[in-house]
Amino acid sequence: MLIQTPKDFGIGRGQIFVGGSWVESASTDRRDILNPKDESAVDAVAAGSVEDADRAVAAAKKAQPAWNALTPMERAGFLHKLAALVDEHNEVLAQMLTAEGGKLVGESRIDAHFCSALLRYAAESARRLQGEILPGEGHDEQIWIQRVPFGVVAGITAWNFPAALFARKVGPSLVTGNTVVIKPHELTPLTTLVLGELCRRAGFPEGVVNIVPGDGRTVGAHLVSHKDTDLITMTGSVRAGGEIYALGAARIKPIRLELGGKAPFLVMEDANIDKAVDAAVTSKFFYGGSVCTCNDRMYLHRKIYDQFMEKFIAKVKALKVGDPTSENVQIGPRISQVEVQKLQAMVAKALEQKATPLLDMTSHDAAFSKGHWAFPMVLGVTSNDVAIMQEETFGPAIAAMPVDSFDQAVAFANDSDYGLSAYLFTPSNRLIMRAVNELQFGEIYVNRPSGESPHGFHTGYRKSGLGGEDGQHGVEGYMRKKTMYNNYG
Incomplete structure (x- = not known):
């Protein structure tokens, strides 16, 4: 089977996904993506820049209020469409995952299938988003605790499961009313870019999902420290997680880290x-x-x-x-x-x-x-x-x-x-x-x-991370709480 790459989906080698469209990167640099089995070139992608990250965050911030104004079930409808497209392209995605990451093609099919399963679980969670009502201490008073989105989520993914990790970040971000900027790992960005195209074909509103390939210490670091990213979720090494944790501390920014294991x-x-x-x-x-x-x-x-x-x-x-x-x-x-x-x-x-x-x-x-x-x-x-x-x-x-x-x-x-x-x-x-x-x-x-x-909870202790992913508890991690003291007397 001839391996398809982003260019077969109409994605140019210098393009990033911002505001619902494929646009040229501000950087003229390109990164060759090499097949690990023989070091042959599979494709090339934009080596994204800080300016690209700024454009993506701005698009996500602009799109977030209208996206959050949709009902959770309306947001879930887009995720169901995306999951169906992922299943439709399972074999294409599997071949691409194998070409860029060296994963066995059977394992790559599992990666692509888990991607759609995670998206569907997130969509199904739309009816399980809930708050709390407590009795107030005063007369004619209730305390409402609502769960609300953070705003703009920056998702940084690892090289070993590009498809599943995309879904693990994007699904719960979107169903809870956030918009998202994804930075794929620089060694395996191809599948993530194609998933961006599938988002476009699923009809996601402009700016809801944005993708900027690039180096972790430039694009990734800028997303973490950016004043307009409200939550950082990252899967990767302990070293990278520590650097992100330190960067986020300057803005007291919520950080979710899924790191290494032993x-x-x-x-x-x-x-x-x-x-x-x-x-x-x-x-x-x-x-x-x-x-x-x-x-x-x-x-x-x-x-x-x-x-x-x-x-x-x-x-x-x-x-x-x-x-x-x-x-x-x-x-x-x-x-x-x-x-x-x-x-x-x-x-x-x-x-x-x-x-x-x-x-x-x-x-x-x-x-x-x-x-x-x-x-x-x-x-x-x-x-x-x-x-x-x-x-x-x-x-x-x-x-x-x-x-x-x-x-x-x-x-x-x-x-x-x-x-x-x-x-x-x-x-x-x-x-x-x-x-x-x-x-x-x-x-x-x-x-x-x-x-x-998908409905379990994937979480680590000690240096293995902070937060956790998947299941009800994973979805809840993409929302923060807002308390209202409602006196109706």
């Missing part, structure tokens, strides 16, 4: 080993480990450690690394050489710290001479202080450690700067309930692999 995978002695192994492989190697919720360190009860690892390594060995457009491949390329080098450095450091290499699938085949390739690596460790047990890998390398008890596994799991996701495998309801109380993570998968639902 998910522990706990398997107890009474677990279904085959089920746990299957989930461990799936949860680790989806998108080659470039997922913030992925299985990133394993704590296995000593009584089942050898049995688990034998089966786990056998399944990892069966994974095929190669062209992400092939339906017979399980791991594609990394997004960039920088990510490859970071992973290689982390593995090298772990080996220096006496980690034991249990599996190294590194290939020097000529087929991998171009592109950004990293291969599955499994390590054994005996200390929780080894760097690979503490630092997010974001790639196909993982370490496992034997533990003597549930208590020890929980203690090691909680000994982390991260607190996004965790996994537990056991049939014991007592241990499951203890995990609810003792595992200090915002999201826990019990006896199942990873994968969020």
Whole structure:
């Protein structure tokens, strides 16, 4: 199949989406978007500027009062139309996601499908937006607490799930009466631009959705510090999140951050080993480990450690690394050489710290001479202080450690700067309930692999973020409260 790109949707290489139209960027610079599998050029986009960001924010601010004046159900109608268009273009979007991000085409279809599911959930939330009425302390008085939009939302997305993250920001922003400016990651802006065109085709009013590609430290930083952006929502690295948090502090600006993870995978002695192994492989190697919720360190009860690892390594060995457009491949390329080098450095450091290499699938085949390739690596460790047990890998390398008890596994799991996701495998309801109380993570998968639902709540503790996304609580995060003391006497 010939890969379609933004130009096939009538989007010029120097254009940004502002005020409901494709307009030329104020910058004449262009950024080539390269295919991670062979570094070939997929397309080029505008390297947006501060001036572009200003235009987008102005358009969003102008559009917001009229957009908010619509009923929530009217706003939801536009989101339903957009979701239908995303489904209609699922395969086109999947091919584009694979071309710009290196994701397996099957995984890209999931990304596009989750995009439409998140949009539909946001639309369905229109009938669940509610306030509160409380009795006043005085006679003939009520206290009304209403939930109202912030105004202009700036959404900054990561490179690993361009479609889903677009929907995760745009859906709840719009249904609650905000308008939005999206800055896609500079490595994967193509799908986001096409989603902007689908917004135009869905008939969104001018300025309700705006998209400005560009560098995070210029366009992104300007959106964060802009006097007319009222809420910042960002998905990305802890480093970038910290910089955004600091920038927003100057204006005491509300910030929502979904950052990195270092998910522990706990398997107890009474677990279904085959089920746990299957989930461990799936949860680790989806998108080659470039997922913030992925299985990133394993704590296995000593009584089942050898049995688990034998089966786990056998399944990892069966994974095929190669062209992400092939339906017979399980791991594609990394997004960039920088990510490859970071992973290689982390593995090298772990080996220096006496980690034991249990599996190294590194290939020097000529087929991998171009592109950004990293291969599955499994390590054994005996200390929780080894760097690979503490630092997010974001790639196909993982370490496992034997533990003597549930208590020890929980203690090691909680000994982390991260607190996004965790996994537990056991049939014991007592241990499951203890995990609810003792595992200090915002999201826990019990006896199942990873994968969020649109109506769940995706939130992290510690350096994994602030706020949260999805579900009722995610939607509520795009509204602020206004209190009215209504005396009708």
